[in-house]
Amino acid sequence: MNVVQYTWHRQSRTEYMAAALTSQMLHWLITLGLNPDLLVRGARVVRDEIRHAAICHELYLHVGGEAKQMPVKPSQLWHSDDPKAPVHLRAITAAGELACEESVALSVFRARLENATDPMAREVCEVILRDEATHRAYAWSVLEALIALQGLDAVRDWARPRIAWWLRIYLTAKLRPNEPEYSPEQLGFGLIDRRSHWTMMRATVEEDVIPRFQSLGLLESSVTGSDLERELAAMRQG
Ligand SMILES: [Fe+2]
Ligand SMILES: [Fe+2]
Secondary structure (H helix, E strand, O other): OOOOHHHHHHHHHHHHHHHHHHHHHHHHHHOOOHHHHHHHHHHHHHHHHHHHEEEHHHHHHOOOOOOOOOOHHHHHHHOOOOOOOOOHHHHHHHHHHHHHHHHHHHHHHHHHHHHHOOOHHHHHHHHHHHHHHHHHHHHHHHHHHHHHHHHHHHHHHHHHHHHHHOOOOHHHOOOOOOOOOOHHHHOOOOOOOHHHHHHHHHHHHHHHHHHHHHHHOOOOOOOHHHHHHHHHHHHHHO
C-alpha cells in the first residue's frame, strides 16, 4: 500500500471509530436526559461519521487501494477510559476527548483541502471539513450542557486531571529525523507535509483547545501546552 492509499485507508478507519465512539457517547447523553436539540445534533454527528468512513474508503479505492475488508479492533470501537466509572463521568471524558479531536481535525482537513487538487480528494475534504466544524461546536456544547447539569466544580474535578491525557497524541508528537517529503502529486491527493501537520496540531491545541477549556472554567488561565506536556510525562512515570 503506498502512502496515499495508506492515508485514506487509515482515515476511513478513524472515521468508523469516530462513528462508534460518538454513538456510545450519544447513548450516555440520552440516559442522562440532555436536551433534545443536543441529542438530535449527536445523532447527526454519528450519521456524518459513518458517511465520512464510506467516502474515505471510496477515495482509497479511487487512488488504487485494494478492495478488501478492513477490520477494526473491537477495543477501538468502545470508550476505554475509566471503564468502571459511572456514565455521567464517562460522558465528560467522551465529550472532552471529542472536543480535542474535532478541533484538531478541523485544522487538519483545512490543510488537506488547501493541498488537494484531485477533484475527488477535494470533494471528500470539503464534505469532512464542513461537517467537522459542526462536530467541534457540538462537542463543546455537550461539555457546557454537562456543566449545567452537574455543576462546574464536579465537572472540573473530573476533567482537570484528565485534560493532558485527552491531548496526549498532540502533546507528545515527535517527528522522526528522516520524515518523507511528499511529491506535489501526493499532496494533490490531500496529504500534508509531516512537519506542518504536527506543527499545525500543536498550534491548534495552544490557540484553540486550551483557551476553550479555560473559558469553560475547566483549566486555570495560566496553563500552557508545555505545562500539560509536563503533567502528561509525570502521569506516565507515576
Ligand atoms: Fe469525521
Ligand atoms: Fe467528526
